[in-house]
Amino acid sequence: MLRICVYIFFVFVVFGVQGLLHPGGTGPTIEERFEALEKELRGNITTLQQQMFASETLALRQILTLERTFRKELELEMEELQANFSAQEMLLVQERQLRLDLEREMNKTLQNISNVLQISKSRIDNVVAEQEAKGKLLGVSMTNTSIFRSAIQQQVNQISASLSNTQNHLKTLNASIQSASTSSRTGDGTVVAFTAYASSSKDYNTEKIVFNSVITNYGGAYNSGTGIFTSPTDGVYAFTWTHLTHYGRYCHSYLTKDGTRLNLDAHSNLQGLSSTVYTMATMTGTLHLSKGDEVWIQTQHCEGFLGSPYNSFSGWKL
Incomplete structure (x- = not known):
């Protein structure tokens, strides 16, 4: 628009100077010149408008193309982010499940260890009681050692007599x-x-x-x-x-x-x-x-x- 105004001002100046230089000439009248100038000016304005519209249309198309490209890239990035988020969420779920499983196994293991310790304690108590009972029996056995020796001696005597009888027989x-x-x-x-x-x-x-x-x-x-x-x-x-x-x-x-x-x-x-x-x-x-x-x-x-x-x-x- 500024260019158009400058151009119009330049035309007025030129034609005004020409009128002053040739006031009584035989050329076109001022009205004719103004009409010609207006016609030329309108053509130039139309050309400029067309050029400006074409430039703006091209720029708009480029902007739309850039916008579509940007949107497509943005959608791809969003899809990638969503996929990454889903994978991370899946990993978190799996990790949470693994922790739960480990906790259950640890609790079960601790319970088994507790049961084994209880059984071991019971067995140790039984062994101690058995050893005490054996100790008492050993005392009784030692007390009866003389009785066993007497019985063995009697068996020896019987065997000797049996051998003698066998020889005679x-x-x-x-x-x-x-x-x-x-x-x-x-x-x-x-x-x-x-x-x-x-x-x-x-x-x-x-x-x-x-x-x-x-x-x-x-x-x-x-x-x-x-x-x-x-x-x-x-x-x-x-x-x-x-x-x-x-x-x-x-x-x-x-x-x-x-x-x-x-x-x-x-x-x-x-x-x-x-x-x-x-x-x-x-x-x-x-x-x-x-x-x-x-x-x-x-x-x-x-x-x-x-x-x-x-x-x-x-x-x-x-």
Whole structure:
């Protein structure tokens, strides 16, 4: 607008000067010049207005483009901020949940520790009470030591007497074997007699004792691999056996005929006594056997069975 005013003023000045210089000229009149000038001025104003409108329109378009770009960038930043906020919020929720879980686990662990401590205290109290009771029992046991020693001595005396009787019995059996040698023959004149022992110490439980080491086996009726005597002929037979048991143990054995238990048992027992005394058991009996009958020594339960030369199994035909 300032340019237009300056331009109009410049035109008036120019035309005024020309009128003064040429007052009586033959050129266009002042009115014509003014009309021409006004027309030119209007054209220039229109051109200027168009140029200004175009410039303002372009500027406005650029402003609108910048605004759209700014809005788009702002929306992107807002979306990114919202996404970051959501992620942070999710992390906070997860962290809060983890803390709650940790608190629950810690409370549970503390409760378990408390329970274990209570159980341990109860067990310690029980152990203390048990030790006190054992102490009282130990006092009673020490008081009764002399009684146990007396009982052990009695067992020793009984064993000594049993050994002596066994030795005498063996002597009698040997004499009987020698005196009956003429009558202990089969129909073809073969002597039937055997003596064997078990060479190994072991524990038995309802099983056969295999006296595997043979001293004599006249007539071959005894099987050292199975521990079984098989009668070669009908007749009356005598059998005897002995076994020695480790101290503090017991052994129970009996004579068996064809799998049937006979009432001939040998039983040694010092179970539970703390001493160095061994016990020996022996038994002798006679049976009427038919040809093919089988006889062996069976155990009901036998702990601490001692091997050679502390056991034997003998038999002969009368």
